[in-house]
């Protein structure tokens with residue numbers, strides 16, 4: 001197969017995949033082991049094991065059209081149920097909050113800072129692990145990287161559309177980070193921003209991503225921090241976590257108006273006062289202690305989006321700096337850089353064999 005499509009491997013047996021395509025938009029990838037994977041809207045959809053349930057929920061039309069059978073047992077493991085609920089949550093989030101904003105450019109700059117900026121992606125073969133609506137895929141392409149962007153939700157369609165106006169070689173794939181359809185040591189760089197902490201086994205997800213990076217290649221992640229040393233924010237977090245026990249069970253169409261009201265309230269009640277108070281000497285120090293101040297740089301839409309994110313994602317893990325460093329050490333990564341701020345941005349280099 002041509003270009004980046006040729007990187008695809010069957011997650012089950014590791015074989016290269018053969019493409020039977022009716023058109024550029026639709027086809028069937030086949031593995032020697034007998035598994036098949038749909039290509040819909042030009043995007044390969046590669047799931048194995050219990051996650052093949054996705055073909056029944058998202059691609060029933062395709063399955064019927066191609067006379068495929070998706071026999072699966074009725075019982076799913078707790079881990080698969082958690083992953084499917086997380087997939088629904090983010091699929092809903094990124095198809096609702098699908099817009100690209102010029103402000104994401106400085107956001108991308110923030111995330112790529114441990115690598116010395118997005119410019120260092122030029123010419124690299126990059127894995128975007130959990131691309132969501134393609135915010136960072138866009139800036140990776142613009143920086144001159146060849147990008148394979150993976151997401152397990154339908155957000156991958158939004159990402160493909162959001163990146164249609166930028167040049168550069170790219171492949172969007174709908175797949176599970178735990179069963180990535182690529183051989184070991186494929187990529188020069190893999191990054192995963194704000195994704196791993198939502199998985200049932202985050203460190204296993206990290207190891208899965210790291211394994212696809214070549215020796216000497218780089219890994220970059222963004223993870224939520226445990227807010228150590230910030231008692232006020234920790235108290236707020238305890239309240240949020242209590243509310244999450246209820247909110248994560250609400251239907252998304254019910255949760256969305258609630259979190260929209262909350263986002264508007266926080267924007268005018270906290271971010272607004274920060275903007276004013278941070279301008280004056282006597283009140284500046286107090287202003288800098290306020291939570292949510294990073295939203296002052298963004299339009300209101302962003303804090304509304306993030307409130308939905310906070311209260312809808314079924315799983316949320318938070319980490320101390322030493323825990324993040326532990327992940328990198330145990331995965332055989334060196335030259336580790338961990339930057340703080342609103343969460344951890346951590347980069348490392350895979351040991352050359």
Ligand SMILES: [Zn+2]
Nearest residue numbers: 010013031033
């Ligand atoms: Zn196979």
